[in-house]
Amino acid sequence: MKDLTTIEMVDEFIQENKFSFVYVSRTNCSVCHALLPQVKEVLSEFPLINQGFVNADQLEEIAGRLSIFTVPALLLFIDGKETIREARFVPIETFEEKVRKVYQLSTAD
Secondary structure, three states: OEEOOOHHHHHHHHHHOOEEEEEEEOOOOHHHHHHHHHHHHHHOOOOOEEEEEEEOOOOOOHHHHHOOOOOOEEEEEEOOEEEEEEEOOOOHHHHHHHHHHHHHHHHOO
16 A cells, blocks of 8 residues: 555545545554455455555544545545545445445446
């Protein structure tokens, strides 16, 4: 996952990649740290999805920019448009199904 440390980096990351996934976390969030390896494993099945990581403690403006009210926040953008948003307690199987569905639709020829 690419560390995104400024709002400009987040904006560029979302705009420059067809598939961009942003994981927003906080330093002392145990749920965030437990979920991250599971999310990485799911996303490893989708090689076109670029992954970014934001620590909301270091980039507090991210909450206002992406309308995030709790962490972890999982956001998938396709062509710069938010397609999937999950937050706090995320059932990993449901998340994987959603990602698989939009990924297959967006990569179908």
